[in-house]
Amino acid sequence: GPKVLQIPSHQIIDMGQMVTLNCDPVSNHLYFYWYKQILGQQMEFLVNFYNGKVMEKSKLFKDQFSVERPDGSYFTLKIQPTALEDSAVYFCASSLGLGGRYAEQFFGPGTRLTVL
Amino acid sequence: GDSVTQTEGQVALSEEDFLTIHCNYSASGYPALFWYVQYPGEGPQFLFRASRDKEKGSSRGFEATYDKGTTSFHLRKASVQESDSAVYYCALGSNSGTYQRFGTGTKLQVVP
Numbered sequence: 690g691p692k693v694l695q696i697p698s699h700q701i702i703d704m705g706q707m708v709t710l711n712c713d714p715v716s717n718h719l720y721f722y723w724y725k726q727i728l729g730q731q732m733e734f735l736v737n738f739y740n741g742k743v744m745e746k747s748k749l750f751k752d753q754f755s756v757e758r759p760d761g762s763y764f765t766l767k768i769q770p771t772a773l774e775d776s777a778v779y780f781c782a783s784s785l786g787l788g789g790r791y792a793e794q795f796f797g798p799g800t801r802l803t804v805l
Numbered sequence: 806g807d808s809v810t811q812t813e814g815q816v817a818l819s820e821e822d823f824l825t826i827h828c829n830y831s832a833s834g835y836p837a838l839f840w841y842v843q844y845p846g847e848g849p850q851f852l853f854r855a856s857r858d859k860e861k862g863s864s865r866g867f868e869a870t871y872d873k874g875t876t877s878f879h880l881r882k883a884s885v886q887e888s889d890s891a892v893y894y895c896a897l898g899s900n901s902g903t904y905q906r907f908g909t910g911t912k913l914q915v916v917p
Binding site: 722732733744782787788791797 | 837841846847848849850851854856894898899901902903904905906907908909910
């Protein structure tokens with residue numbers, strides 16, 4: 690079936706540095722999402738993105754976070770600067786339609802980010 | 806705010822046992838409800854959804870019925886197999902309809 694890829698699978702970074710998480714969504718999908726899962730906790734919505742713009746973001750999407758998908762390439766989540774509480778697994782997802790009601794979201798395997 | 810609760814953190818069963826994983830939600834109206842399955846090293850995979858009272862979703866032998874009265878969407882399977890061992894997530898569509906709110910997940914372990 691359709692697959693979402695995430696690069697890298699693991700990233701270790703020092704607090705205060707910048708990190709970019711990359712997502713290669715399903716090719717014909719239009720909506721893109723980032724979710725954050727801290728170890729032992731539930732997966733929580735960060736942001737969704739459509740037509741080059743952020744549609745909605747949660748309280749967890751701090752000012753240090755940004756997303757973009759330049760020219761249909763990777764959908765990226767950038768954190769600058771990173772903080773200790775950013776350590777988590779970040780899941781990217783994509784869907785053909787809006788993911789909150791009818792459309793199936795396809796998830797990548799996640800990027801495990803460790804901030805030291 | 807809206808929320809979804811899975812009461813079982815872990816469930817251990819033998820093959821051919823009956824499975825129930827409980828999911829209750831708190832939200833107004835008729836939010837969409839979803840079940841996902843996650844295998845080790847992978848992201849969550851969509852199982853099925855429902856969006857109306859009494860609607861049944863099903864896939865791969867799993868099923869759940871949307872119950873507005875008890876605000877529940879419990880996952881059931883009549884006879885589990887070892888290959889069903891995974892983490893199962895219940896999710897609730899957001900008010901805005903643009904994302905999903907996930908439960909804490911239930912780890913199912915099935916032994917032969």
